[in-house]
Amino acid sequence: MILWGAYVRASGSGAGCGAHWPLCNGVVIPQSAQAATMIEFTHRIMSGLSVLFAVGLVIWAWRSYPRGSQVRLGAGLVGLFTLSEAVVGAGLVLLELVANNDSALRAGSVAVHLVNTLLLVASITLTAWWASGGNPVSLGRQGINSTLLVAALALVVLLSATGAITALGDTLFPAASLAQGVQQDFSPTAHFLIRLRIYHPLLAIVTGSFCLFLALRTRDRQKEGLAGKFAAALIACVAVQICLGLLNIYLLAPIWLQMLHLLVSDLVWISLVLLAAASLRQPPPPESSPSRQPPPREAVNLPADRGWGKPGPGSDGLQPLPETQKASRVCARGAGFSWGLESTGRTLPGRVRF
Ligand code: HEM
Numbered sequence: 459m460i461l462w463g464a465y466v467r468a469s470g471s472g473a474g475c476g477a478h479w480p481l482c483n484g485v486v487i488p489q490s491a492q493a494a495t496m497i498e499f500t501h502r503i504m505s506g507l508s509v510l511f512a513v514g515l516v517i518w519a520w521r522s523y524p525r526g527s528q529v530r531l532g533a534g535l536v537g538l539f540t541l542s543e544a545v546v547g548a549g550l551v552l553l554e555l556v557a558n559n560d561s562a563l564r565a566g567s568v569a570v571h572l573v574n575t576l577l578l579v580a581s582i583t584l585t586a587w588w589a590s591g592g593n594p595v596s597l598g599r600q601g602i603n604s605t606l607l608v609a610a611l612a613l614v615v616l617l618s619a620t621g622a623i624t625a626l627g628d629t630l631f632p633a634a635s636l637a638q639g640v641q642q643d644f645s646p647t648a649h650f651l652i653r654l655r656i657y658h659p660l661l662a663i664v665t666g667s668f669c670l671f672l673a674l675r676t677r678d679r680q681k682e683g684l685a686g687k688f689a690a691a692l693i694a695c696v697a698v699q700i701c702l703g704l705l706n707i708y709l710l711a712p713i714w715l716q717m718l719h720l721l722v723s724d725l726v727w728i729s730l731v732l733l734a735a736a737s738l739r740q741p742p743p744p745e746s747s748p749s750r751q752p753p754p755r756e757a758v759n760l761p762a763d764r765g766w767g768k769p770g771p772g773s774d775g776l777q778p779l780p781e782t783q784k785a786s787r788v789c790a791r792g793a794g795f796s797w798g799l800e801s802t803g804r805t806l807p808g809r810v811r812f
Contacts, residue, residue, distance in 0.1 A: 508540060515533045527588075532582075565626060592739060607737060627651035669692060676688075
Protein backbone atom coordinates (compact mmCIF):
# COMPACT_ATOMS: atom_id res chain seq x y z
CA MET A 459 0.00 0.00 0.00
CA ILE A 460 2.89 2.37 0.80
CA LEU A 461 4.49 1.69 -2.58
CA TRP A 462 1.19 2.11 -4.38
CA GLY A 463 0.78 5.49 -2.65
CA ALA A 464 4.12 6.54 -4.20
CA TYR A 465 2.86 5.27 -7.56
CA VAL A 466 -0.30 7.40 -7.20
CA ARG A 467 1.89 10.48 -6.63
CA ALA A 468 4.54 9.69 -9.25
CA SER A 469 1.95 8.91 -11.96
CA GLY A 470 0.01 12.11 -11.14
CA SER A 471 -3.14 10.11 -10.34
CA GLY A 472 -4.00 11.75 -7.00
CA ALA A 473 -6.98 13.54 -8.57
CA GLY A 474 -8.27 10.33 -10.19
CA CYS A 475 -11.37 10.38 -7.97
CA GLY A 476 -11.80 14.18 -8.19
CA ALA A 477 -11.99 16.11 -4.92
CA HIS A 478 -14.26 13.41 -3.45
CA TRP A 479 -13.61 11.31 -0.36
CA PRO A 480 -14.61 8.64 0.66
CA LEU A 481 -16.65 8.44 -2.58
CA CYS A 482 -14.78 8.31 -5.89
CA ASN A 483 -16.07 10.94 -8.34
CA GLY A 484 -19.27 11.03 -6.27
CA VAL A 485 -20.03 7.28 -6.54
CA VAL A 486 -19.06 4.20 -4.53
CA ILE A 487 -17.57 2.31 -7.49
CA PRO A 488 -16.30 4.50 -10.34
CA GLN A 489 -17.57 3.71 -13.84
CA SER A 490 -14.77 5.58 -15.63
CA ALA A 491 -12.03 3.38 -17.05
CA GLN A 492 -9.45 6.19 -16.93
CA ALA A 493 -6.04 5.02 -15.70
CA ALA A 494 -5.75 7.77 -13.05
CA THR A 495 -9.15 6.83 -11.59
CA MET A 496 -8.25 3.14 -11.44
CA ILE A 497 -4.87 3.87 -9.81
CA GLU A 498 -6.38 6.17 -7.17
CA PHE A 499 -9.39 3.88 -6.59
CA THR A 500 -7.09 0.86 -6.07
CA HIS A 501 -5.19 2.86 -3.43
CA ARG A 502 -8.47 3.62 -1.66
CA ILE A 503 -9.51 -0.05 -1.67
CA MET A 504 -6.11 -0.92 -0.14
CA SER A 505 -6.48 1.75 2.53
CA GLY A 506 -9.98 0.44 3.38
CA LEU A 507 -8.55 -3.07 3.76
CA SER A 508 -5.68 -1.82 5.91
CA VAL A 509 -8.20 -0.13 8.25
CA LEU A 510 -10.00 -3.49 8.56
CA PHE A 511 -6.70 -5.27 9.30
CA ALA A 512 -5.81 -2.64 11.90
CA VAL A 513 -9.19 -3.09 13.61
CA GLY A 514 -8.66 -6.89 13.54
CA LEU A 515 -5.20 -6.45 15.09
CA VAL A 516 -6.56 -4.29 17.91
CA ILE A 517 -9.37 -6.78 18.66
CA TRP A 518 -6.88 -9.69 18.63
CA ALA A 519 -4.47 -7.87 20.96
CA TRP A 520 -7.22 -7.02 23.41
CA ARG A 521 -8.58 -10.57 23.43
CA SER A 522 -5.19 -12.32 23.66
CA TYR A 523 -3.15 -10.12 26.01
CA PRO A 524 -3.81 -8.77 29.49
CA ARG A 525 -4.23 -5.14 30.52
CA GLY A 526 -0.91 -3.24 30.47
CA SER A 527 0.63 -5.57 27.86
CA GLN A 528 3.06 -4.03 25.36
CA VAL A 529 1.26 -5.87 22.55
CA ARG A 530 -1.94 -3.98 23.37
CA LEU A 531 0.05 -0.73 23.33
CA GLY A 532 1.61 -1.54 19.94
CA ALA A 533 -1.71 -2.60 18.41
CA GLY A 534 -3.40 0.53 19.79
CA LEU A 535 -0.73 2.67 18.12
CA VAL A 536 -1.25 0.78 14.84
CA GLY A 537 -4.98 1.61 15.06
CA LEU A 538 -4.22 5.27 15.86
CA PHE A 539 -1.67 5.79 13.06
CA THR A 540 -3.85 3.94 10.54
CA LEU A 541 -6.66 6.40 11.28
CA SER A 542 -4.36 9.45 11.12
CA GLU A 543 -2.93 8.10 7.83
CA ALA A 544 -6.45 7.94 6.40
CA VAL A 545 -7.22 11.46 7.68
CA VAL A 546 -4.03 12.93 6.11
CA GLY A 547 -4.74 11.07 2.82
CA ALA A 548 -8.34 12.33 2.80
CA GLY A 549 -7.08 15.86 3.55
CA LEU A 550 -4.76 15.74 0.52
CA VAL A 551 -7.72 14.86 -1.73
CA LEU A 552 -10.32 17.22 -0.21
CA LEU A 553 -7.90 20.21 -0.19
CA GLU A 554 -6.86 19.28 -3.75
CA LEU A 555 -3.19 18.92 -2.77
CA VAL A 556 -2.76 16.46 -5.64
CA ALA A 557 -1.86 16.23 -9.36
CA ASN A 558 -0.09 19.48 -10.40
CA ASN A 559 -0.48 21.38 -7.12
CA ASP A 560 2.99 22.79 -6.29
CA SER A 561 2.17 24.76 -3.12
CA ALA A 562 4.17 24.81 0.12
CA LEU A 563 1.09 23.31 1.82
CA ARG A 564 1.31 20.27 -0.45
CA ALA A 565 5.05 19.89 0.23
CA GLY A 566 4.38 20.01 3.98
CA SER A 567 1.48 17.54 3.66
CA VAL A 568 3.48 14.90 1.77
CA ALA A 569 6.21 15.15 4.42
CA VAL A 570 3.63 14.75 7.23
CA HIS A 571 2.03 11.83 5.33
CA LEU A 572 5.40 10.07 5.08
CA VAL A 573 6.27 10.68 8.75
CA ASN A 574 2.90 9.21 9.73
CA THR A 575 3.66 6.20 7.53
CA LEU A 576 6.96 5.69 9.36
CA LEU A 577 5.21 5.87 12.75
CA LEU A 578 2.67 3.31 11.52
CA VAL A 579 5.43 0.99 10.26
CA ALA A 580 7.28 1.38 13.59
CA SER A 581 4.10 0.49 15.51
CA ILE A 582 3.51 -2.64 13.41
CA THR A 583 7.17 -3.63 13.84
CA LEU A 584 7.09 -3.19 17.61
CA THR A 585 3.77 -5.05 17.91
CA ALA A 586 5.37 -8.01 16.11
CA TRP A 587 8.49 -7.71 18.29
CA TRP A 588 6.52 -7.73 21.55
CA ALA A 589 4.10 -10.42 20.34
CA SER A 590 7.20 -12.58 19.62
CA GLY A 591 8.33 -12.29 23.23
CA GLY A 592 10.55 -9.18 23.04
CA ASN A 593 10.88 -7.32 26.31
CA PRO A 594 9.52 -3.77 26.79
CA VAL A 595 11.85 -0.93 25.81
CA SER A 596 13.41 1.40 28.34
CA LEU A 597 15.24 4.60 27.32
CA GLY A 598 16.50 5.47 30.79
CA ARG A 599 18.98 2.64 31.43
CA GLN A 600 21.27 2.79 28.41
CA GLY A 601 22.92 6.22 28.63
CA ILE A 602 24.82 7.09 25.46
CA ASN A 603 23.31 4.14 23.56
CA SER A 604 19.78 5.54 24.03
CA THR A 605 20.93 8.96 22.88
CA LEU A 606 22.63 7.58 19.76
CA LEU A 607 19.65 5.40 18.83
CA VAL A 608 17.08 8.17 19.34
CA ALA A 609 19.27 10.53 17.28
CA ALA A 610 19.47 7.94 14.47
CA LEU A 611 15.68 7.41 14.51
CA ALA A 612 15.07 11.18 14.37
CA LEU A 613 17.60 11.62 11.54
CA VAL A 614 16.00 8.87 9.43
CA VAL A 615 12.54 10.44 9.94
CA LEU A 616 13.90 13.85 8.89
CA LEU A 617 15.76 12.36 5.93
CA SER A 618 12.65 10.52 4.75
CA ALA A 619 10.53 13.68 5.05
CA THR A 620 13.04 15.59 2.90
CA GLY A 621 13.00 12.63 0.48
CA ALA A 622 9.21 12.94 0.11
CA ILE A 623 9.63 16.63 -0.79
CA THR A 624 12.42 15.76 -3.24
CA ALA A 625 10.19 13.11 -4.81
CA LEU A 626 7.40 15.69 -5.23
CA GLY A 627 9.85 18.08 -6.90
CA ASP A 628 11.02 15.32 -9.26
CA THR A 629 7.40 14.49 -10.14
CA LEU A 630 6.26 18.06 -10.79
CA PHE A 631 9.46 19.37 -12.40
CA PRO A 632 11.15 16.45 -14.12
CA ALA A 633 14.60 17.35 -15.47
CA ALA A 634 15.33 16.64 -19.14
CA SER A 635 18.94 15.70 -18.38
CA LEU A 636 21.31 15.35 -15.42
CA ALA A 637 23.14 18.57 -16.38
CA GLN A 638 19.88 20.52 -16.62
CA GLY A 639 18.70 19.10 -13.27
CA VAL A 640 21.90 20.15 -11.46
CA GLN A 641 21.78 23.60 -13.08
CA GLN A 642 18.15 24.06 -11.93
CA ASP A 643 19.02 22.94 -8.37
CA PHE A 644 21.39 25.92 -7.98
CA SER A 645 19.32 28.51 -9.85
CA PRO A 646 18.04 31.23 -7.45
CA THR A 647 14.98 31.76 -9.68
CA ALA A 648 13.94 28.09 -9.74
CA HIS A 649 10.77 26.90 -7.96
CA PHE A 650 11.35 26.18 -4.25
CA LEU A 651 10.65 22.45 -4.79
CA ILE A 652 13.56 22.32 -7.25
CA ARG A 653 15.92 24.25 -4.96
CA LEU A 654 15.05 21.97 -2.00
CA ARG A 655 16.06 18.85 -3.95
CA ILE A 656 19.72 19.20 -3.08
CA TYR A 657 19.19 18.90 0.70
CA HIS A 658 18.02 15.29 0.69
CA PRO A 659 21.24 13.78 -0.74
CA LEU A 660 23.32 15.97 1.61
CA LEU A 661 21.33 14.87 4.64
CA ALA A 662 21.51 11.28 3.36
CA ILE A 663 25.32 11.39 3.59
CA VAL A 664 25.17 12.57 7.23
CA THR A 665 22.37 10.17 8.25
CA GLY A 666 23.76 7.21 6.33
CA SER A 667 27.21 7.67 7.91
CA PHE A 668 25.68 7.99 11.37
CA CYS A 669 23.57 4.83 10.93
CA LEU A 670 26.60 2.91 9.65
CA PHE A 671 28.69 4.07 12.63
CA LEU A 672 25.93 3.03 15.06
CA ALA A 673 25.35 -0.32 13.38
CA LEU A 674 29.08 -1.19 13.18
CA ARG A 675 29.51 -0.24 16.83
CA THR A 676 26.65 -2.54 17.84
CA ARG A 677 27.83 -5.39 15.65
CA ASP A 678 31.35 -5.21 17.10
CA ARG A 679 29.94 -5.43 20.61
CA GLN A 680 27.56 -8.31 20.08
CA LYS A 681 28.11 -10.41 17.00
CA GLU A 682 25.88 -13.27 18.15
CA GLY A 683 22.91 -11.42 19.62
CA LEU A 684 19.74 -10.20 17.93
CA ALA A 685 20.91 -6.58 18.10
CA GLY A 686 24.02 -7.61 16.13
CA LYS A 687 21.84 -9.23 13.46
CA PHE A 688 19.60 -6.17 13.15
CA ALA A 689 22.75 -4.03 12.95
CA ALA A 690 24.00 -6.17 10.04
CA ALA A 691 20.61 -5.77 8.31
CA LEU A 692 20.81 -1.99 8.81
CA ILE A 693 24.31 -1.85 7.29
CA ALA A 694 23.12 -3.79 4.21
CA CYS A 695 19.97 -1.65 3.77
CA VAL A 696 21.83 1.68 4.12
CA ALA A 697 24.53 0.56 1.64
CA VAL A 698 21.91 -0.51 -0.93
CA GLN A 699 19.89 2.66 -0.34
CA ILE A 700 22.85 4.97 -0.98
CA CYS A 701 23.52 3.17 -4.28
CA LEU A 702 19.83 3.48 -5.23
CA GLY A 703 19.87 7.18 -4.33
CA LEU A 704 22.85 7.83 -6.62
CA LEU A 705 21.20 5.79 -9.37
CA ASN A 706 18.02 7.84 -8.87
CA ILE A 707 19.89 11.05 -9.68
CA TYR A 708 21.72 9.49 -12.61
CA LEU A 709 18.57 7.98 -14.19
CA LEU A 710 16.42 11.07 -13.38
CA ALA A 711 14.18 9.19 -10.92
CA PRO A 712 12.05 6.82 -13.06
CA ILE A 713 8.89 5.63 -11.26
CA TRP A 714 10.11 2.04 -10.68
CA LEU A 715 13.26 3.36 -9.02
CA GLN A 716 11.30 5.79 -6.86
CA MET A 717 9.21 2.86 -5.61
CA LEU A 718 12.31 0.74 -4.98
CA HIS A 719 14.02 3.60 -3.12
CA LEU A 720 10.91 4.02 -0.97
CA LEU A 721 10.78 0.26 -0.27
CA VAL A 722 14.40 0.22 0.90
CA SER A 723 13.86 3.33 3.02
CA ASP A 724 11.14 1.37 4.85
CA LEU A 725 13.58 -1.53 5.30
CA VAL A 726 16.20 0.88 6.71
CA TRP A 727 13.55 2.14 9.12
CA ILE A 728 12.38 -1.33 10.19
CA SER A 729 15.97 -2.50 10.80
CA LEU A 730 16.68 0.60 12.88
CA VAL A 731 13.48 0.25 14.93
CA LEU A 732 14.32 -3.42 15.64
CA LEU A 733 17.92 -2.53 16.47
CA ALA A 734 16.64 0.05 18.97
CA ALA A 735 14.09 -2.41 20.43
CA ALA A 736 16.72 -5.14 20.84
CA SER A 737 19.35 -2.76 22.28
CA LEU A 738 17.10 -0.84 24.65
CA ARG A 739 14.99 -3.66 26.03
CA GLN A 740 14.45 -3.86 29.74
CA PRO A 741 15.89 -6.80 31.63
CA PRO A 742 13.06 -9.21 32.56
CA PRO A 743 11.78 -8.93 36.14
CA PRO A 744 13.03 -11.54 38.63
CA GLU A 745 11.23 -14.91 38.72
CA SER A 746 9.12 -14.06 41.76
CA SER A 747 7.99 -10.59 40.66
CA PRO A 748 4.17 -10.22 40.59
CA SER A 749 4.36 -7.71 37.71
CA ARG A 750 5.37 -10.30 35.12
CA GLN A 751 3.34 -10.41 31.93
CA PRO A 752 1.73 -13.66 30.83
CA PRO A 753 2.95 -14.59 27.34
CA PRO A 754 0.55 -15.02 24.41
CA ARG A 755 -0.73 -18.52 23.78
CA GLU A 756 1.21 -18.74 20.50
CA ALA A 757 4.45 -17.13 21.74
CA VAL A 758 7.38 -17.52 19.37
CA ASN A 759 10.77 -18.40 20.84
CA LEU A 760 13.54 -15.91 20.04
CA PRO A 761 17.21 -16.71 20.30
CA ALA A 762 19.07 -15.36 23.29
CA ASP A 763 20.71 -11.95 22.99
CA ARG A 764 23.16 -10.81 25.61
CA GLY A 765 25.15 -7.61 25.46
CA TRP A 766 24.06 -4.05 25.00
CA GLY A 767 20.62 -4.53 26.51
CA LYS A 768 22.25 -6.33 29.43
CA PRO A 769 19.30 -8.59 30.32
CA GLY A 770 19.49 -10.10 33.78
CA PRO A 771 21.54 -13.19 34.57
CA GLY A 772 20.18 -16.29 32.89
CA SER A 773 17.76 -14.26 30.78
CA ASP A 774 16.81 -15.57 27.34
CA GLY A 775 15.18 -12.33 26.26
CA LEU A 776 11.65 -13.80 26.39
CA GLN A 777 8.71 -12.68 28.47
CA PRO A 778 8.72 -14.77 31.64
CA LEU A 779 5.99 -17.39 32.00
CA PRO A 780 3.16 -16.62 34.46
CA GLU A 781 3.26 -17.97 37.99
CA THR A 782 -0.35 -19.16 37.75
CA GLN A 783 0.41 -21.55 34.94
CA LYS A 784 3.16 -23.26 36.94
CA ALA A 785 5.20 -23.21 33.80
CA SER A 786 8.58 -24.69 33.32
CA ARG A 787 10.87 -24.19 30.37
CA VAL A 788 13.76 -26.42 29.50
CA CYS A 789 15.96 -25.25 26.69
CA ALA A 790 18.59 -27.15 24.80
CA ARG A 791 20.81 -25.51 22.26
CA GLY A 792 22.00 -27.37 19.19
CA ALA A 793 23.98 -26.62 16.07
CA GLY A 794 22.57 -23.57 14.31
CA PHE A 795 19.23 -23.44 16.12
CA SER A 796 17.79 -23.68 19.59
CA TRP A 797 14.73 -25.56 20.71
CA GLY A 798 12.90 -26.01 23.95
CA LEU A 799 10.25 -28.07 25.67
CA GLU A 800 7.69 -26.17 27.64
CA SER A 801 4.98 -27.65 29.81
CA THR A 802 2.18 -25.71 31.43
CA GLY A 803 -0.21 -27.02 34.05
CA ARG A 804 -3.34 -25.54 32.52
CA THR A 805 -4.06 -24.70 28.90
CA LEU A 806 -1.35 -26.67 27.14
CA PRO A 807 -0.17 -30.00 28.50
CA GLY A 808 3.08 -29.80 26.56
CA ARG A 809 4.63 -28.46 23.40
CA VAL A 810 7.94 -28.42 21.59
CA ARG A 811 9.08 -25.12 20.14
CA PHE A 812 11.74 -24.47 17.52
C1 HEM B 1 19.51 5.93 4.22
C2 HEM B 1 19.46 6.67 3.15
C3 HEM B 1 18.20 7.21 2.48
C4 HEM B 1 16.88 7.17 2.87
C5 HEM B 1 16.28 6.55 4.15
C6 HEM B 1 16.11 7.83 1.84
C7 HEM B 1 14.72 8.01 1.86
C8 HEM B 1 13.99 8.56 0.83
C9 HEM B 1 12.55 8.66 0.81
C10 HEM B 1 11.62 8.16 1.90
C11 HEM B 1 12.19 9.26 -0.36
C12 HEM B 1 10.76 9.59 -0.79
C13 HEM B 1 10.23 8.47 -1.65
C14 HEM B 1 8.82 8.75 -2.12
O1 HEM B 1 8.05 9.45 -1.44
O2 HEM B 1 8.47 8.25 -3.19
C15 HEM B 1 13.40 9.56 -1.08
C16 HEM B 1 13.47 10.17 -2.31
C17 HEM B 1 14.63 10.44 -3.00
N1 HEM B 1 15.92 10.17 -2.60
FE1 HEM B 1 16.46 9.23 -0.88
N2 HEM B 1 16.98 8.26 0.86
C18 HEM B 1 18.26 7.90 1.21
C19 HEM B 1 19.42 8.14 0.49
C20 HEM B 1 19.49 8.86 -0.68
C21 HEM B 1 20.71 9.20 -1.37
C22 HEM B 1 22.12 8.85 -0.89
C23 HEM B 1 20.35 9.90 -2.50
C24 HEM B 1 21.22 10.51 -3.56
C25 HEM B 1 22.51 10.59 -3.54
C26 HEM B 1 18.90 9.96 -2.53
C27 HEM B 1 18.16 10.55 -3.53
C28 HEM B 1 16.79 10.60 -3.57
C29 HEM B 1 16.01 11.16 -4.67
C30 HEM B 1 16.58 11.74 -5.97
C31 HEM B 1 14.67 11.04 -4.32
C32 HEM B 1 13.45 11.50 -5.18
C33 HEM B 1 13.01 10.42 -6.13
C34 HEM B 1 12.36 9.25 -5.43
O3 HEM B 1 11.28 9.39 -4.86
O4 HEM B 1 12.96 8.17 -5.43
N3 HEM B 1 18.43 9.32 -1.41
N4 HEM B 1 14.49 9.11 -0.33
